Amino acid sequence: MNFVRRHLHVVLALYVVFVFVQSLFFKFSDSPETIYIFQTKLDPWAASLGFPGLFAPGGIFSAHVVGSFELLASLLLLGGTFVARLRLLQALGAMLGLGVISGAIFFHLFTPLGVQVVNADGSKDGGELFMLACGVWICSAILIWLRRDLLPGMLPRAQRS
Known part of the structure; x- marks a missing residue:
């Protein structure tokens, strides 16, 4: 148990880093999957709400900005x-990480992007990106909880009765 307590933060952080870093190639190389997500699905959706270009190259939520x-x-x-x-x-x-991935989860759930993303070959990913995002969200939330003592004034403290 002591081993888990001492090293859990490493496993959690490495999972988040793995998911984020492996996606950087796609975001920075303008891969077909990234173009599908940001330009084919999300940008037209944002334009329909009056925010054209939000997810397009150069937009404030473009793949390059999110990847950065x-x-x-x-x-x-x-x-x-x-x-240490x-x-x-x-x-x-x-x-x-929690902030970035909360946005990703929101866009998977509440936009035409959906939970299953279409791959470059036309097949669906079976929800893999969404599941990875949920894992990042959980790991980030646990890391924040584990390091809550380092964030005085940033997180609300429980009220004592």
């Missing part, structure tokens, strides 16, 4: 995981 935040979260998580005196970075990376 995922890269920053990964770097913070890695720095805070492997350098920088544990605050792990907490900040987890908070950034």
